Amino acid sequence: MKVNYFPGCTLRTKAKDLDFYARECAKILGIELVELPDWQCCGGVFVTSSDEIASKLSCARALVASRDDNRALVSVCSACHNVIKQTNHAIKNDAKFADAVNRYLAQDEEHSDPYFGETEVLHYLELLRDKVGFDKIREAVKNPLTGKKIAAYYGCLLLRPGKVMAFDDVENPQIMEDFIRALGAEPVIYPARNECCGGYIALEDAASAKKKSDTVSHSAANHGADMIVTACPLCKYNLTKNESPLPVVYFTELLALALGVKENDDAE
């Protein structure tokens, strides 16, 4: 199975493990991640205002390229996935916005046909659930993570807005818990698993980010987890920076451990 892959800026720098193990595990699971040759930064957050056009063009270009390649567009970073998916939804459902985007794109030196939201946008976890199947992953596990109690941290970007992301039940998601079970570990359900870590406010107000991050990491710890798993570099930064009582790891690292791609367990 071939899919287009949009790594994103942070996966090239501070979140190399998120990227590296996604690629390595894909090979084992029979998925070919074809990195888009000219991807540009997604911008980190989607600007909801419908008259904001230019900042959404980088995502539009990635979507057009994937439509032309007839492949789904996959990202691992929660933020990239959120921005790409919201951009695609806006193009699909807002004719005025789509028209403006297409007029911009028509000015690119090499441009394609007008785009109306045809590309399937998937997060890597959705790829595992819907295209590979958690049963197949269970079969591929070489080192089951038996006995580990793992708190899935969804945060905001994977889930919301719910009607756009359509990732899972927005208040009671289970995809990451199912993923954890497929690897042989035990998921820990805790109240703050879909609350915000503070996000980009960390840049100008570290104390504010600390309050939000503490709520999440302490909630996970109080419910008996050994570690927290995330798909978002900024969640990982905020939780770790604010001295989470539990180690915070990327879900791709966990997958790599279970599939025998990653040797030593740093989290222990």
Add this chain to the structure above:
Amino acid sequence: MQNKKELQKEQILRMSGVNPRKCMRCGKCSGTCPSYDEMEYHPHQFVYMVETGDLEPLMNSDSLYKCLSCFACVDRCPRNVEPAKLIEALRLTVIREKGKNHLKSDDIPALLDDEMPQQAIVSAMRKYSK
């Protein structure tokens, strides 16, 4: 003056796609907001004050920059009012004016540490600056 105010309200409603009259004042948006404690005006007040055209205090308030765009208020509103989109439209109306950037690129180096991911910088720039 009245005209400018009306025009600005209309523009904010158009940019956000929000109809504040759908709000039934249950306060769930503010109840679920992770930044509630740090805000001078809370999400439900944004909705009410935009409806009544009381925009000036909102546009001059730091509350615009306390919203984390986490969309908790959007998904948990029983009437689908989507307060975060209203806050975003107000914030954009402010920062799109010349010289009104909340975060300046020259300020960023002093705010960084070694682990800060690029994602935080580009997100903050997109939300706080034009």
